[in-house]
Amino acid sequence: MSRLPRSLSILLSVAIILLGAYPLFGDVLFPNKHAFLMQKLTGIMIMAVMAMSLDLLVGVAGLVSMGHAAFFGLGGYMLAMLSPEYSAANLWVVLPAALVVVAIASAMVGYLSIRTSGIYFIMVTLAFGQMGFYFFNDSKLAGGSDGAYIMVKPAVEILGVSLLNLGDKRTLYYVGLGALVGVYLLLRVVLASPFGRVVSAIGVNENRVRGLGFDPVAYKLLAFTIGGTIAGLAGFLAAIQYGFVNPATLSWHHSGEALVMVILGGMGTLFGPAIGAFVFELAKMGFESVTEHWLLPMGAMIIGIVLLLPKGVGGLLLQLFSGRSKMEGGQ
Amino acid sequence: MNSMTSAVLDEGKVVLETRQLTKSFGGLVAVNSANYRFIERQAHAIIGPNGAGKSTFVNLLTGHFPPSSGEILFKGQRITDFPAHKVSRLGVGRSYQKTNVFPVFTCFENCRLAAQAQLPTSMRFLRPAAMYKEVNERADWALDLCGLKSRGDRVAGSMSYGEQRQLEIGMVLATGPEILVLDEPLAGMGKEESERMVGLLKDLARRFTLILIEHDMDAVFSIAEVLTVMVNGTVLESGPVETIRASKAVQDAYLGDGAEAY
Ligand SMILES: Nc1ncnc2c1ncn2[C@@H]1O[C@H](COP(=O)(O)OP(=O)(O)O)[C@@H](O)[C@H]1O
Ligand SMILES: [Mg+2]
Numbered sequence: 001m002s003r004l005p006r007s008l009s010i011l012l013s014v015a016i017i018l019l020g021a022y023p024l025f026g027d028v029l030f031p032n033k034h035a036f037l038m039q040k041l042t043g044i045m046i047m048a049v050m051a052m053s054l055d056l057l058v059g060v061a062g063l064v065s066m067g068h069a070a071f072f073g074l075g076g077y078m079l080a081m082l083s084p085e086y087s088a089a090n091l092w093v094v095l096p097a098a099l100v101v102v103a104i105a106s107a108m109v110g111y112l113s114i115r116t117s118g119i120y121f122i123m124v125t126l127a128f129g130q131m132g133f134y135f136f137n138d139s140k141l142a143g144g145s146d147g148a149y150i151m152v153k154p155a156v157e158i159l160g161v162s163l164l165n166l167g168d169k170r171t172l173y174y175v176g177l178g179a180l181v182g183v184y185l186l187l188r189v190v191l192a193s194p195f196g197r198v199v200s201a202i203g204v205n206e207n208r209v210r211g212l213g214f215d216p217v218a219y220k221l222l223a224f225t226i227g228g229t230i231a232g233l234a235g236f237l238a239a240i241q242y243g244f245v246n247p248a249t250l251s252w253h254h255s256g257e258a259l260v261m262v263i264l265g266g267m268g269t270l271f272g273p274a275i276g277a278f279v280f281e282l283a284k285m286g287f288e289s290v291t292e293h294w295l296l297p298m299g300a301m302i303i304g305i306v307l308l309l310p311k312g313v314g315g316l317l318l319q320l321f322s323g324r325s326k327m328e329g330g331q
Numbered sequence: 332m333n334s335m336t337s338a339v340l341d342e343g344k345v346v347l348e349t350r351q352l353t354k355s356f357g358g359l360v361a362v363n364s365a366n367y368r369f370i371e372r373q374a375h376a377i378i379g380p381n382g383a384g385k386s387t388f389v390n391l392l393t394g395h396f397p398p399s400s401g402e403i404l405f406k407g408q409r410i411t412d413f414p415a416h417k418v419s420r421l422g423v424g425r426s427y428q429k430t431n432v433f434p435v436f437t438c439f440e441n442c443r444l445a446a447q448a449q450l451p452t453s454m455r456f457l458r459p460a461a462m463y464k465e466v467n468e469r470a471d472w473a474l475d476l477c478g479l480k481s482r483g484d485r486v487a488g489s490m491s492y493g494e495q496r497q498l499e500i501g502m503v504l505a506t507g508p509e510i511l512v513l514d515e516p517l518a519g520m521g522k523e524e525s526e527r528m529v530g531l532l533k534d535l536a537r538r539f540t541l542i543l544i545e546h547d548m549d550a551v552f553s554i555a556e557v558l559t560v561m562v563n564g565t566v567l568e569s570g571p572v573e574t575i576r577a578s579k580a581v582q583d584a585y586l587g588d589g590a591e592a593y
Contacts, residue, residue, distance in 0.1 A: 189456075189457060189459075190456050190457075192459040192460060192461070193455055193456045193457060193458060193459060193460055194447050194450060194453040194454075194455045194460045194463065194466075195453055195454055195455055195456050196456075196460070197440075197443070197444050197447065197453070197460045198444070198447065198453045201433055201436070201444050204433045204434075204435060204436075205431065205433060207395075207431075208427075208431045208432075208433070209444075210414070210415045210416045210419075211393070211395065211415050211416075211419060211425060211427075211431075212416075212419060212444065212445045212448050212502065212506055213416050213419035213420045213448035213506055214416055214447075214448065214453060215414070215416045216416075218454075219453075219454075222454070
């Protein structure tokens with residue numbers, strides 16, 4: 001992935017700064033809805049992390065996964081299962097533990113699915129995702145179909161000194177923002193590395209990559225595992241935010257929503273799918289407040305965007321801004 | 332089988348060899364008990380009509396297809412079942428008959444990606460690929476050699492067809508091969524583009540072991556030392572270029588009157 005046009009980088013930075021400032025001026029702008037909006041935005045930023053992780057698979061490596069939410073859900077369930085019932089879990093223990101479990105799970109699913117391609121890959125990942133759903137739905141492990149509560153948020157302490165209070169809504173908002181920015185930058189770094197170049201090339205022409213001397217299976221498997229683990233992080237954060245997990249977080253509906261965010265935002269652009277998460281969730285919120293048949297206008301909007309902007313919002317932005325800073329090249 | 336073996340010019344070190352190499356697609360035998368020996372630093376051209384099995388042979392040699400039977404040896408080592416990426420890493424680089432570059436990458440990025448094959452592994456995650464000095468130098472060298480030095484920043488998909496064919500070869504060079512297997516590098520090129528490419532191929536013939544699949548007779552005669560004629564998946568005739576050029580059997584069976592029968 002080549003560098004973004006400078007003006008676009010500035011625009012995105014301004015958007016991030018505005019998001020960062022929102023908790024400070026939100027009460028003034030929306031006196032009645034501030035708390036609600038801040039929570040909503042926290043949730044959206046977490047979904048943006050999820051959408052970017054899926055973009056690594058779908059948009060960059062060409063792996064159209066329909067089971068990505070399974071890793072999101074698993075991340076949340078790990079928190080629920082590792083948290084003591086009436087006291088706080090130690091974040092420095094439960095977060096790494098959750099991520100390791102999700103990484104192993106995604107490596108296993110990846111190992112079993114990566115050799116298939118096209119429609120078969122979609123079907124296999126869908127099947128694995130549903131297996132995850134039914135596993136938590138039908139087992140007594142964590143509340144079955146009712147889901148499970150996380151009564152006390154994990155403690156973030158060093159030597160007994162509390163660093164962050166995750167129970168505080170504003171703190172959690174900044175954790176979400178930090179995750180969004182951190183994961184974006186991390187993925188940019190990884191995509192610019194030799195590994196990232198190979199994965200990007202696989203998404204364009206896997207066979208040629210093999211001919212040049214790289215084993216695509218190894219690179220795709222690792223990309224799948226990285227994507228799955230980041231989705232697990234998003235699910236973990238969502239579980240902290242809502243204090244609750246249920247099997248629906250693993251379901252293919254949820255995978256499908258993430259896929260829609262990626263497509264709306266612009267596959268392979270990374271920042272696009274993050275924007276896609278905002279477009280999707282804010283539109284949903286808007287339509288929901290007007291009509292209970294919100295799926296109808298939502299569907300129309302999605303179709304409209306896909307038809308008008310085949311490369312998504314991100315593609316449009318790239319086109320608009322690279323016109324000015326000529327010859328940016330690549331994607 | 333009474334299949335004949337491709338000829339070699341004055342004995343040299345055999346770097347690549349096939350024994351009774353066969354590939355069938357269902358009932359169709361595309362490559363039939365092919366025995367080839369390729370000598371280090373020799374330029375060996377393979378000609379033959381469309382459908383003779385030349386591209387299939389290239390795909391077998393470079394691990395893109397698994398053979399139905401027979402063997403492939405690289406410097407005496409059996410590599411018959413090696414996957415394409417391993418064959419490439421051994422030093423057998425190939426180009427494709429149908430242009431196969433990454434159209435969304437710049438010309439330089441295409442070569443840089445290929446040059447990454449020189450690293451022991453590309454499983455490196457933090458330092459930007461653009462900062463690997465030796466990789467950049469290798470990519471620059473390949474761009475220069477294939478004649479695209481001034482085109483580095485162009486997006487590959489926006490270049491002319493002829494330039495994309497050059498890039499196709501530049502990418503192979505960037506992987507650092509010993510043996511070049513080029514599948515019809517002149518296919519579909521205009522006269523001027525062709526001339527430039529023939530110049531490049533002559534240059535490459537001096538530097539590498541070259542296995543050249545080609546239709547264009549004049550080009551073949553000017554580049555190759557050894558010539559093998561392949562028809563219906565088997566070796567029809569093989570020997571020094573001048574000998575084959577004069578061979579009655581080949582003239583009748585393949586070169587025909589106008590030598591442009593297809
Ligand atoms: N992947 C494939 N599947 C089935 N048949 C193939 C395949 N590749 C080549 N063939 C057949 O094998 C024969 C040789 O093809 P090819 O090697 O492309 O010939 P050439 O390169 O000499 O023109 C042709 O009849 C072609 O149709
Ligand atoms: Mg061919």
